[in-house]
Amino acid sequence: MKTSLTKAPYNSTGHLINYVHGYAGDVPEWRPNKPFPALLGLQGITRGMSAARFCWLSDKGQPFEMFMTDAADLMKGRAPLYAGTVDSWWMIIKRGQNYGIRLADTDDLQRAGHVAGPKTDCLACRGVTYAYEDWCPLPPTPDKPHQFRPDPTRTGLSNRTVLCLCGAPLRSTAHPGMTCTCSSEDNTACSDPGCKG
Known part of the structure; x- marks a missing residue:
């Protein structure tokens, strides 16, 4: 079950503290708990007093544990x-007296103010060091107009339909400029399933 953790403990080198010994006042830094990007590599597992956990190391050299x-x-x-x-x-998540990480979900990203568009349009993405991704991590939804973003995991292979991260096909009213503009009067047609040509 997810916790509503507002702050997380970090040591003097800036790494997440997995277990707060003694008093919380001994923690060098309590940071706000908000979504952060990281490329993680699995290092192995560790076993504590209460449970086994996965050990990850980020590309910036930060260790993290995962329940x-x-x-x-x-x-x-x-x-x-x-x-x-x-x-x-x-x-960051807290389970019992231990801290670890979990995947940020859509609710986390929305609460942090992400807007599901280019990072330049998203105030929550500004100042985040994540140079190789130009898009806000919040996935778009088909009920709001947005730029088309291909989803490689959900592209339909049977009918060759290219799907957006929102789940809608490429030519959809959710994607401005991508809807069919064909007409029988102009004698034009396209591959849009709703083509009027």
């Missing part, structure tokens, strides 16, 4: 896993 429940959610989710690495957005 088994959150690792199972990660493996069942849509995050791109490849050869023991995963590149996504994360949240």
